[in-house]
Amino acid sequence: MLNQSAPMSEVTVTEPATPPSASLGERRASMPSAMKLDSFKVACSSCNLRELCLPVGLSQPQLVHLDSLVGARKSIKRGDALFHTGDPFKSVYAVRTGFFKTRISSEDGRDQVTGFQMAGELLGLDGISTDRHACDAIALEDSQVCVIPYGQLEDLSREFSDLQHQFHKIMSREIVRDHGVMLLLGSMRAEERLAAFLLNLTQRLHARGFSASALVLRMTREEIGSYLGLKLETVSRTFSKFQDEGLLEVKQRDIRITDEAGLRALVNSVRC
Amino acid sequence: MLNQSAPMSEVTVTEPATPPSASLGERRASMPSAMKLDSFKVACSSCNLRELCLPVGLSQPQLVHLDSLVGARKSIKRGDALFHTGDPFKSVYAVRTGFFKTRISSEDGRDQVTGFQMAGELLGLDGISTDRHACDAIALEDSQVCVIPYGQLEDLSREFSDLQHQFHKIMSREIVRDHGVMLLLGSMRAEERLAAFLLNLTQRLHARGFSASALVLRMTREEIGSYLGLKLETVSRTFSKFQDEGLLEVKQRDIRITDEAGLRALVNSVRC
DNA sequence: CGTTTGCTTGACAGCATTCAACGTTGGTGG
DNA sequence: CCACCAACGTTGAATGCTGTCAAGCAAACG
Numbered sequence: 001m002l003n004q005s006a007p008m009s010e011v012t013v014t015e016p017a018t019p020p021s022a023s024l025g026e027r028r029a030s031m032p033s034a035m036k037l038d039s040f041k042v043a044c045s046s047c048n049l050r051e052l053c054l055p056v057g058l059s060q061p062q063l064v065h066l067d068s069l070v071g072a073r074k075s076i077k078r079g080d081a082l083f084h085t086g087d088p089f090k091s092v093y094a095v096r097t098g099f100f101k102t103r104i105s106s107e108d109g110r111d112q113v114t115g116f117q118m119a120g121e122l123l124g125l126d127g128i129s130t131d132r133h134a135c136d137a138i139a140l141e142d143s144q145v146c147v148i149p150y151g152q153l154e155d156l157s158r159e160f161s162d163l164q165h166q167f168h169k170i171m172s173r174e175i176v177r178d179h180g181v182m183l184l185l186g187s188m189r190a191e192e193r194l195a196a197f198l199l200n201l202t203q204r205l206h207a208r209g210f211s212a213s214a215l216v217l218r219m220t221r222e223e224i225g226s227y228l229g230l231k232l233e234t235v236s237r238t239f240s241k242f243q244d245e246g247l248l249e250v251k252q253r254d255i256r257i258t259d260e261a262g263l264r265a266l267v268n269s270v271r272c
Numbered sequence: 273m274l275n276q277s278a279p280m281s282e283v284t285v286t287e288p289a290t291p292p293s294a295s296l297g298e299r300r301a302s303m304p305s306a307m308k309l310d311s312f313k314v315a316c317s318s319c320n321l322r323e324l325c326l327p328v329g330l331s332q333p334q335l336v337h338l339d340s341l342v343g344a345r346k347s348i349k350r351g352d353a354l355f356h357t358g359d360p361f362k363s364v365y366a367v368r369t370g371f372f373k374t375r376i377s378s379e380d381g382r383d384q385v386t387g388f389q390m391a392g393e394l395l396g397l398d399g400i401s402t403d404r405h406a407c408d409a410i411a412l413e414d415s416q417v418c419v420i421p422y423g424q425l426e427d428l429s430r431e432f433s434d435l436q437h438q439f440h441k442i443m444s445r446e447i448v449r450d451h452g453v454m455l456l457l458g459s460m461r462a463e464e465r466l467a468a469f470l471l472n473l474t475q476r477l478h479a480r481g482f483s484a485s486a487l488v489l490r491m492t493r494e495e496i497g498s499y500l501g502l503k504l505e506t507v508s509r510t511f512s513k514f515q516d517e518g519l520l521e522v523k524q525r526d527i528r529i530t531d532e533a534g535l536r537a538l539v540n541s542v543r544c
Numbered sequence: 545c546g547t548t549t550g551c552t553t554g555a556c557a558g559c560a561t562t563c564a565a566c567g568t569t570g571g572t573g574g
Numbered sequence: 575c576c577a578c579c580a581a582c583g584t585t586g587a588a589t590g591c592t593g594t595c596a597a598g599c600a601a602a603c604g
Contacts, residue, residue: 462592506593
């Protein structure tokens with residue numbers, strides 16, 4: 001029910017798994033400055049994320065067409081925005097490396113984190129609705145995205161029904177994910193929310209070849225709290241409680257799950 | 273921010289407005305039994321909802337093609353389901369008359385209302401993700417929907433880019449709406465939630481030619497509470513409070529907004 | 545007309561928030 | 575290299591909003 005953006009299937013990338021303590025993003029010394037458009041392109045057909053990203057299910061010949069569509073990569077530095085609310089919508093983006101959050105703001109300044117995106121997940125679908133982006137997308141670490149011009153994606157979708165269908169599935173999956181978050185926000189208590197959040201994160205990391213039991217949080221307690229509809233103090237307290245109960249080992253942003261079954265039981269428990 | 277499924281533009285249907293006290297659904301004495309497929313088809317090109325529904329922005333020739341796609345109407349009796357979680361996904365549905373809720377359920381029996389749908393709005397988009405419906409759609413009054421076979425919609429979308437784009441916009445709009453609900457559930461207090469809910473409902477009803485200040489709720493306090501992440505008692509108390517403060521006149525499900533500005537101020541107020 | 549379902553209201557309890565203080569970490573500049 | 579600062583995280587105590595439980599009332603339905 002709370003399965004989020006990650007594909008449901010247990011896909012594992014062919015690339016050797018990096019230990020979870022390592023960054024999800026590349027940490028090259030020569031990282032280009034924020035928002036710079038890298039001159040080189042990366043072919044979807046040879047991308048190790050192709051089983052997690054837009055190309056899922058496409059045949060080799062179709063992939064070649066997709067290669068022509070996907071523009072250059074773009075690098076975004078930690079803390080910078082890939083796009084802001086109100087920006088003209090031109091492209092959707094596939095996270096290649098790194099980690100993002102999306103958030104919306106109400107007029108009175110409250111804001112709400114609406115999602116966290118990792119490698120292979122798409123950003124910017126909200127912009128189709130009004131031709132302007134409806135949220136901010138902020139990099140939580142130095143990241144790279146593939147730029148997918150939306151007009152060209154529509155054009156190619158009309159030629160290849162497999163691509164069309166895959167794109168529709170991705171949008172539909174986002175809707176289903178959002179409904180799961182509504183269930184979480186509407187009916188779960190703090191412990192259940194945090195447990196569901198951690199299980200979702202590890203599941204998605206596991207699908208990308210990382211450990212299912214250890215992770216490094218890329219976001220602050222406040223960002224977790226915003227996503228889960230809790231205050232940062234409540235998030236912190238709940239982490240401590242989980243640690244006291246032997247479910248987790250928490251050392252700042254390093255989390256090790258020591259009792260996954262216990263966490264899972266929390267999520268499924270009836271409100272007592 | 274909380275604008276929901278309704279189109280942003282202030283569209284008014286050409287049909288004369290029915291008083292809000294009248295049912296949103298037809299109450300024909302000879303209403304066919306639940307789920308019966310009516311034999312006659314209704315052309316989108318002559319439907320008075322065409323400015324609120326899938327056909328938005330399509331030219332007359334394109335509309336004729338859409339007519340060939342949209343199957344017969346289907347009637348659903350109050351309390352019956354248009355589809356259930358797990359049902360094979362074959363079609364999306366456009367509400368022609370009546371009123372629906374969608375809900376998801378967690379394993380432990382808690383459920384969450386994820387939306388209310390009225391005339392012109394689409395149902396079933398969640399099913400594209402896994403080829404099975406991911407929620408239940410329940411009619412809150414006797415209703416009729418237009419059946420839109422999804423495979424044919426994809427086919428036609430590849431022929432007509434306007435239709436393709438409109439369909440994408442509708443999916444994107446649902447994503448944006450869901451994010452607005454997350455903001456509501458994650459950061460608003462009971463009064464703010466109910467005020468936002470009422471304003472959203474009246475806005476959508478107004479776009480359909482109904483009064484912006486009077487409405488008849490089609491759902492119970494419990495369903496409102498589920499959607500807003502509140503218990504039914506809290507919903508009831510908040511209605512009473514609004515009445516005491518002169519914002520509303522509440523008589524069971526008949527609501528009259530007597531101070532819209534006051535309601536609006538509530539939504540935009542900072543948590544004090 | 546009786547039964548069921550939905551709505552309202554009161555009293556009380558509990559969970560999350562608020563406010564506050566303190567500890568930790570990482571980056572910057574002297 | 576170290577000190578300092580800012581951002582982040584932890585924890586305690588008290589408040590309050592919403593949930594829970596219960597009773598009574600109103601409306602809808604057969």
